[in-house]
Amino acid sequence: MNKIDIVLIAAVAENGVIGRAGDMPWHLASDFKRFRAITMGKPQIMGRKTFASIGKPLPGRTNIVVSRDPGLAIEGCLTAATLEDALALAKADAVEKGMDEICIQGGGEIYRQAIHNADRLRITHVETALEGDTTFPEIDPALWKVTEEERLPAGEKDDYPTCYKVYERRR
Numbered sequence: 001m002n003k004i005d006i007v008l009i010a011a012v013a014e015n016g017v018i019g020r021a022g023d024m025p026w027h028l029a030s031d032f033k034r035f036r037a038i039t040m041g042k043p044q045i046m047g048r049k050t051f052a053s054i055g056k057p058l059p060g061r062t063n064i065v066v067s068r069d070p071g072l073a074i075e076g077c078l079t080a081a082t083l084e085d086a087l088a089l090a091k092a093d094a095v096e097k098g099m100d101e102i103c104i105q106g107g108g109e110i111y112r113q114a115i116h117n118a119d120r121l122r123i124t125h126v127e128t129a130l131e132g133d134t135t136f137p138e139i140d141p142a143l144w145k146v147t148e149e150e151r152l153p154a155g156e157k158d159d160y161p162t163c164y165k166v167y168e169r170r171r
């Protein structure tokens with residue numbers, strides 16, 4: 001059986017900001033398209049607040065929402081009381097569907113816990129610094145090396161230019 005990698009996927013401003021007032025502080029249609037392509041078919045783990053900001057399960061993917069509320073039930077999603085339980089559910093789903101990645105899609109609280117066990121980071125660096133209340137943890141170059149990089153000028157439906165980078169954990 002192939003290894004199943006744990007991958008954090010996020011859009012991050014130059015000052016680390018990823019969110020403001022429960023939402024994303026930008027509109028980036030090109031990045032949304034890339035996110036959809038990268039994540040399709042793969043299990044998705046997200047914090048309860050990120051799910052609330054999206055408002056509905058992402059189609060074509062198993063959505064796993066992490067919450068400490070044992071009574072939480074969300075139509076179309078699996079729920080998990082711990083990150084470890086969420087990872088176990090995601091792994092079973094990936095095995096069943098023949099997928100090689102588990103996607104951790106935020107938000108700040110979940111990224112901060114999950115980065116320690118991650119194999120790969122897929123980061124869209126948003127080329128602006130702006131105010132926000134949620135940040136991505138530091139990406140330490142001693143631990144992570146860039147293996148892919150693609151700069152994208154702002155398209156018609158993008159607020160800012162971006163640079164998409166894939167980081168692999170140094171072994």
Ligand SMILES: NC(=O)c1ccc[n+]([C@@H]2O[C@H](COP(=O)([O-])OP(=O)(O)OC[C@H]3O[C@@H](n4cnc5c(N)ncnc54)[C@H](OP(=O)(O)O)[C@@H]3O)[C@@H](O)[C@H]2O)c1
Nearest residue numbers: 010011019022023047048049050067068106107108109110
């Ligand atoms: N730029 C990006 O790529 C990106 C991606 C995703 C999200 N965001 C933004 O990030 C913000 C949301 O992030 P956030 O940090 O506020 O919240 P979050 O990480 O989405 O969710 C936090 C919630 O997850 C649950 N949780 C966290 N750790 C847990 C654990 N170990 N065990 C069980 N449950 C756990 C708790 O839910 P309960 O309170 O129910 O117990 C907690 O309140 C929003 O602004 C969103 O738009 C940005």
